[in-house]
Amino acid sequence: MTKNLVVFDKIHKSFGNFVAVEEMNFDIKEGEFIAIMGPSGCGKTTTLRMLAGLDAPSSGEILINDQVMNDVKPHERDTPLVWQSLALFPFLTARENVEFGLKMRGVEKAERKKRALNWLDKLGILEFQDRDISTLSGGQKQRVALARSLVMEPKMLLLDEPLSALDAHLVIRMQSVLTQLQKELGITFVYVTHSQSEAFAMADRVVIMSKGEIAQIGSPRDIYREPANQFVAEFVGRNNILSGTVESVEHNRAKLNTPSGDFFVEVKAGQLTERDSASFVISADLVHLSAGEPDSKNTVACQLISEEFVGSMVTLFLENASGHEFKVQMQERELSKLELDLAKPIWLSWSECSAHVLGC
Amino acid sequence: MPIIVWQLAFFVGPVLFMVAMSFFLVKNYRMTEAFEFVNWAKMFSKGYFWSSYWHTVWIATISTLCAMCLAFPAAFALAFKASENTRRWAIFFLIIPFFTSYLVRTFSWFVILSESGVVNAILGTVGLGPYTMLNTHIGTLVGYMTLTLPLVVILQTVTMANIDRTLIEAARNLGCKPLAVIWRVILPLSKAGFIIAAVFCFILSFGDFVAPFYLGGSQEPTLPILILDTTKSGQQWPRAAVIAVVMMATLFTLAFTAIAIAYRKRSTS
Numbered sequence: 080m081t082k083n084l085v086v087f088d089k090i091h092k093s094f095g096n097f098v099a100v101e102e103m104n105f106d107i108k109e110g111e112f113i114a115i116m117g118p119s120g121c122g123k124t125t126t127l128r129m130l131a132g133l134d135a136p137s138s139g140e141i142l143i144n145d146q147v148m149n150d151v152k153p154h155e156r157d158t159p160l161v162w163q164s165l166a167l168f169p170f171l172t173a174r175e176n177v178e179f180g181l182k183m184r185g186v187e188k189a190e191r192k193k194r195a196l197n198w199l200d201k202l203g204i205l206e207f208q209d210r211d212i213s214t215l216s217g218g219q220k221q222r223v224a225l226a227r228s229l230v231m232e233p234k235m236l237l238l239d240e241p242l243s244a245l246d247a248h249l250v251i252r253m254q255s256v257l258t259q260l261q262k263e264l265g266i267t268f269v270y271v272t273h274s275q276s277e278a279f280a281m282a283d284r285v286v287i288m289s290k291g292e293i294a295q296i297g298s299p300r301d302i303y304r305e306p307a308n309q310f311v312a313e314f315v316g317r318n319n320i321l322s323g324t325v326e327s328v329e330h331n332r333a334k335l336n337t338p339s340g341d342f343f344v345e346v347k348a349g350q351l352t353e354r355d356s357a358s359f360v361i362s363a364d365l366v367h368l369s370a371g372e373p374d375s376k377n378t379v380a381c382q383l384i385s386e387e388f389v390g391s392m393v394t395l396f397l398e399n400a401s402g403h404e405f406k407v408q409m410q411e412r413e414l415s416k417l418e419l420d421l422a423k424p425i426w427l428s429w430s431e432c433s434a435h436v437l438g439c
Numbered sequence: 440m441p442i443i444v445w446q447l448a449f450f451v452g453p454v455l456f457m458v459a460m461s462f463f464l465v466k467n468y469r470m471t472e473a474f475e476f477v478n479w480a481k482m483f484s485k486g487y488f489w490s491s492y493w494h495t496v497w498i499a500t501i502s503t504l505c506a507m508c509l510a511f512p513a514a515f516a517l518a519f520k521a522s523e524n525t526r527r528w529a530i531f532f533l534i535i536p537f538f539t540s541y542l543v544r545t546f547s548w549f550v551i552l553s554e555s556g557v558v559n560a561i562l563g564t565v566g567l568g569p570y571t572m573l574n575t576h577i578g579t580l581v582g583y584m585t586l587t588l589p590l591v592v593i594l595q596t597v598t599m600a601n602i603d604r605t606l607i608e609a610a611r612n613l614g615c616k617p618l619a620v621i622w623r624v625i626l627p628l629s630k631a632g633f634i635i636a637a638v639f640c641f642i643l644s645f646g647d648f649v650a651p652f653y654l655g656g657s658q659e660p661t662l663p664i665l666i667l668d669t670t671k672s673g674q675q676w677p678r679a680a681v682i683a684v685v686m687m688a689t690l691f692t693l694a695f696t697a698i699a700i701a702y703r704k705r706s707t708s
Binding site: 131152153154155156158159160162164166169170179180183184227228231 | 619
């Protein structure tokens with residue numbers, strides 16, 4: 080059982096009348112890669128800033144290593160942050176930037192240089208050590224910013240959307256650099272992002288936030304396949320959500336009346352009762368397509384609206400008679416194997432066990 | 440294009456004329472066109488010219504240091520502690536002194552600084568003084584501050600208000616103590632703006648005639664006072680032109696060097 084490195088205990092943060100974080104309770108374990116994800120204004124950055132001591136909680140306690148941190152000043156903490164804007168000092172060279180924190184800690188000059196060069200080397204930017212920050216490329220700056228934080232040898236590294244300024248191909252590269260570093264160093268990474276692909280690609284656990292509250296915490300797989308509520312299901316994207324009323328519940332199977340038709344879903348015992356209103360979600364990649372009406376229960380006839388290619392994957396956007404939008408995601412070569420006439424109605428179907436009932 | 444014409448007509452033209460005038464001769468109290476170096480040789484050989492020159496450089500330097508130091512706490516508070524709105528109002532109020540004549544503002548110091556003035560009256564109540572402040576270097580400096588301080592506060596405030604706050608937070612995040620942030624981050628980031636503020640302050644003090652004349656009592660004459668004396672005594676306009684050209688050359692060199700330092704790129708080897 081790994082130890083809790085950070086505990087948020089009933090944390091509340093407001094700026095004047097604006098509530099940024101409301102009643103937040105969660106733990107961060109030692110050595111885990113945790114991603115905090117949500118739309119802008121959801122309180123994810125405020126959460127990170129509270130960890131660094133840059134914002135003080137309005138109420139509640141933050142514990143790091145079992146120590147209450149509320150009154151510990153930012154410069155007395157061991158929580159280096161990699162900033163969205165990188166925040167490199169323009170009046171210092173790459174190496175001087177990396178040395179900055181060590182200098183503040185009173186590390187002696189020769190030692191400082193040795194450690195800074197070691198990290199610049201590790202991140203593959205040793206040759207740029209004497210360069211002005213303004214002469215470096217985005218990816219090189221990113222590495223300087225990482226080195227500047229990691230040279231402090233922290234137990235926990237905070238990252239605030241660090242890849243948002245990079246080109247798409249560099250993002251993928253940096254993702255693997257980050258995950259490798261995290262494994263190698265065995266330290267905790269707290270990674271704030273609005274990008275689902277970044278969070279899912281790197282994190283052990285993902286915290287989804289909405290309007291200052293935690294909407295769900297779980298592994299990327301859990302969040303993708305079993306979203307806790309409508310917000311998560313919609314935010315995680317590429318999900319089909321259907322809402323309706325429960326007509327009957329038999330064993331572990333409920334029948335729902337929705338404007339798009341009647342559907343059967345698997346339920347846990349006592350999860351739903353008759354006449355409840357309920358929503359369920361089917362991931363876009365679990366929907367089957369066919370030209371004729373399939374011989375199964377959960378089917379909808381749709382008309383194709385548009386399609387979107389992302390490399391080998393294709394997403395179809397369809398609409399049924401009642402105007403509900405459906406998304407279907409599949410391999411491009413599988414779609415062409417089906418030989419569908421995209422002008423004619425297409426039948427969507429899914430198995431009962433693919434449907435996941437949402438909490439309220 | 441019109442700007443260039445304007446500059447030529449009203450700046451370059453007069454300056455060139457003044458340079459030319461420094462080579463003119465004065466005969467029978469009348470200026471005559473000539474190209475002689477006698478004025479230059481005369482002025483440069485005078486001990487009083489050089490002592491006045493170095494005195495002016497010295498007191499303008501002290502004035503600049505005083506203004507920069509006095510302005511800093513105010514500018515710091517306005518840039519980092521005050522709200523956007525307060526800062527706007529403060530800058531507006533700092534511009535107001537320029538509405539009234541500098542001469543009037545200088546004369547108002549008489550009431551405050553004279554031996555029977557406000558300051559000595561207050562000090563008198565606790566048994567101190569009276570101190571002589573008028574007709575001393577203190578008087579001159581007070582006058583210079585009247586002229587330069589509002590401008591220096593504005594320039595420093597605007598410079599520091601434009602600093603990216605994230606850089607300050609980043610320094611704090613890396614273990615920099617609150618006070619150390621000032622010289623580790625804020626001052627390096629403010630370099631260009633502060634140098635420009637200092638240059639402005641030096642130029643204004645260096646060329647000011649009112650403060651050393653009325654508040655400083657012109658005991659040790661500064662160059663502007665020397666110009667006045669030179670023109671009054673025997674119509675020596677060409678010699679005054681020599682002083683003026685030397686002053687301009689000094690300020691030009693200073694401003695040029697300072698701006699070069701302010702915007703110097705670090706080596707990128």
